[in-house]
Amino acid sequence: MEAFVILFQLGVPVALLAFTYVIGSSIEKRHYADVLAREKATARFPVLNLKRLPEGWDASDGELVVANVVISVDYFKRFLAGLRGLVGGRVTSYEPLIDRARREAVLRAKEYAIARGFDGLVNLRLETTSLAKANSRQDLAGLEILAYATAVKLR
Amino acid sequence: MRFSPRAPPDDQNVNVTPVHPLREFAVLWLGLSGVALAIFLLLTLGVELAVSRIPPALEAKVFGGILSEVPKFSAEAELDPQRLERARELLDRLAGHWPEAPYRFRLGVIPGDEPNAMAVPGGAVLVTAALLEGAETENELAFVLGHELGHFRNRDHLRRMGRGFVLALMLSVLSGGLVEPSAPALLQLVDQLAGRTLDRSQELEADRFGLTLVAAEYGHVAGSRRFFEKLEETRGSSRVEAWLSTHPATASRLEELERFAGEQGLSAIGEPAPLP
Amino acid sequence: MILSNIEGVPGKRVIEAYGVVTGSTVRAKHIGRDFMAGLKNIVGGELKGYTELLGEARQEAVDRMVSEAQRLGANAVINVRFGTSSVAQGAAELFAYGTAVRVE
Numbered sequence: 001m002e003a004f005v006i007l008f009q010l011g012v013p014v015a016l017l018a019f020t021y022v023i024g025s026s027i028e029k030r031h032y033a034d035v036l037a038r039e040k041a042t043a044r045f046p047v048l049n050l051k052r053l054p055e056g057w058d059a060s061d062g063e064l065v066v067a068n069v070v071i072s073v074d075y076f077k078r079f080l081a082g083l084r085g086l087v088g089g090r091v092t093s094y095e096p097l098i099d100r101a102r103r104e105a106v107l108r109a110k111e112y113a114i115a116r117g118f119d120g121l122v123n124l125r126l127e128t129t130s131l132a133k134a135n136s137r138q139d140l141a142g143l144e145i146l147a148y149a150t151a152v153k154l155r
Numbered sequence: 156m157r158f159s160p161r162a163p164p165d166d167q168n169v170n171v172t173p174v175h176p177l178r179e180f181a182v183l184w185l186g187l188s189g190v191a192l193a194i195f196l197l198l199t200l201g202v203e204l205a206v207s208r209i210p211p212a213l214e215a216k217v218f219g220g221i222l223s224e225v226p227k228f229s230a231e232a233e234l235d236p237q238r239l240e241r242a243r244e245l246l247d248r249l250a251g252h253w254p255e256a257p258y259r260f261r262l263g264v265i266p267g268d269e270p271n272a273m274a275v276p277g278g279a280v281l282v283t284a285a286l287l288e289g290a291e292t293e294n295e296l297a298f299v300l301g302h303e304l305g306h307f308r309n310r311d312h313l314r315r316m317g318r319g320f321v322l323a324l325m326l327s328v329l330s331g332g333l334v335e336p337s338a339p340a341l342l343q344l345v346d347q348l349a350g351r352t353l354d355r356s357q358e359l360e361a362d363r364f365g366l367t368l369v370a371a372e373y374g375h376v377a378g379s380r381r382f383f384e385k386l387e388e389t390r391g392s393s394r395v396e397a398w399l400s401t402h403p404a405t406a407s408r409l410e411e412l413e414r415f416a417g418e419q420g421l422s423a424i425g426e427p428a429p430l431p
Numbered sequence: 432m433i434l435s436n437i438e439g440v441p442g443k444r445v446i447e448a449y450g451v452v453t454g455s456t457v458r459a460k461h462i463g464r465d466f467m468a469g470l471k472n473i474v475g476g477e478l479k480g481y482t483e484l485l486g487e488a489r490q491e492a493v494d495r496m497v498s499e500a501q502r503l504g505a506n507a508v509i510n511v512r513f514g515t516s517s518v519a520q521g522a523a524e525l526f527a528y529g530t531a532v533r534v535e
Contacts, residue, residue: 021176036165043162049451049510049530050438054158078519080176081459083183085521088461092172092179098455098524099170106451120158124451126528128516140519156532161449163502169495170455 017076024074028096035103042110046120047149053122061153065121067108068146070131071101078140098143102126105147118151125149195321202317206310214258214276214313239264242287246280246300252371253304260304272299274306276313291381297372298379301365308364311357362408363415376416432497433507433534440507443534449503454496455526457518458488485523489513492527505531 046054053059073081073094080093106124113121127146163169243262250260258278270286280303290296306312370376439445460468460481471478492513500508511529518524 025176039162044160046158046160047451048158048448049512049528050448051510052156052438054156054448056157073519076176076180080180080183081519081522083180083187084459085519086187086462087183088459088463090172091457091459091519091522092174093176094457094518094522094524095171095455096168098457098518098526099168102453102455102526124528125512126453126514126526128514128524128526130516130518143516143518156445157447159447159449161503161531163499169499169502170453 017079020075024076028100031100031104032096035100035107038107038111039103042107042114045110045114047106047110047124048120048122049124049149051123053152057120057152058155059152060155061118062150063116063118064148065109065113065118065151066146066148067105067112068144069101069105069108070142070144071097072142073097073140098128098145101143101145102147105145109147109149113151116151117153119154120152121149122152123150198321199318202314202321206313206317209310209313210257238287241293242282242296242300245293245297249297249301249304249368249372252368253308256304256307258307260307262300272303274303274312276316278307280304294369294373294377294379295381297369298365298376301368302361303365304368305361305364306357309357309360311361314357359408359411362412366412366415367419370419379412432500432505434493434497434511434529435507435509436511436529438510440509440534443507445507445509445532445534447533449500449505449531449533451528452496452499452503452505452508452531453526453528454492454494454499455524456488456491456495457522457524458484458491459519459522460484485515485525488523488525489527492525496527496529500529500531503531505533507532507534 048054077093077097081091084091084093105126109121109124125148127148129144129146131141131144133141167173239262246260246262250256260278260280263275263279263281264284264287265281266284270283270289272280272282272286275281280300282299286299287296290299366376366379369379433440433443435441467480468478493511496508496511508529508531511527514526514528516524
């Protein structure tokens, strides 16, 4: 009987890992496909992180555009990061997450500007904030990526 | 400055390391487990060395406080006070036959449906209420108490605690730090596992000491095997159970005891004393 | 690859701009550094282990950004900015971004 209790206690985390891995990776695949499609669609829309405008650009209007994304980390990724925290090195499980989030934030800013008839984004800036859970100092509740730029209308 | 939008080709994402997460998981986990196992073995060795060096006087000082904690979760109230008194007195009598005993032993009762007994650092012998209630003769109880005294003699209780601590640390590390080392569920699990690692021969050694104490007290060892016979009746010692449980299979224990008794010339003839 | 964090490269002319490039990395320190840092936090002073670690990570982020710029055919990245945040206990995320351009 005791053996079953122990197996159960070990089996739950393993099952959780397997489950969240499967679900997490499917969500990730879908999001990446979505991000790539939208990037292709908006590829012609200029985004620069410079303040000065390219030649031939005669800006008549400018407006601050702010877009953000908050992402959460699934159990499997967090577990891998925990193991990495012992060994050190690149936390490869977080890389695709942050990459997706950043591209998503920039896309949102782009799409916002496009929807309002602007012609380009200049002086793009990116910020990341990590949100801690209320009850624990070190547990991550989510990661916020902020993308802001000035959208310009050209004559 | 002209602006001509360009996008890098899709084939490669420079910000993501092209490693499959499952592979990363396997490598990290197996690697860490290997390291953990090595450290565990080293620490277990360390525990063995330490146990033989900790003087009982120090142990009594450090853990003596536990004895006063026992009444808090004790189930004494439900027991027949006469029986409890006799049990306490019995423990003292048995300890009397071990003059070099470095502890002051005390009996504590904990709730439990199955008859069980434990040796706790500091000199406390904990028995479940079921054990006291189910004992038919004094000799039977004497054997169980003597067995626990045998564990104290071999410092087995310290080993168990030391290994438990090491295991808790290892498991906490292996879980990637997700499980706190002090989580009660972990401590329970770890205590069970540590109990299993105790050598079968340590249990048999404790059996032998228990038998010698009983013989010294009563002049014979009749009635002590009754405990095992009851165990066999209720559980029917199957091989699988024996492997899983902390104690070696009852049948082999009985055999060993009879062989030992024969060797030592301990008489099995005598009238077992009744309990109140 | 020329890098600068002003809007151009001194002494050169910016001919063409291709877009924003980013490089990011997430690095964790190993448990040994953690332990040393814990000790250092008692006595104070520079945490050399961490300085090293974050320096390496930042270099990696820059390298990634540069390789993306190369794939665009740029020969310089201007207006480079850095960002950092902590994403897990003992792990930091670093990113660098700038505009990939061709200068001459």
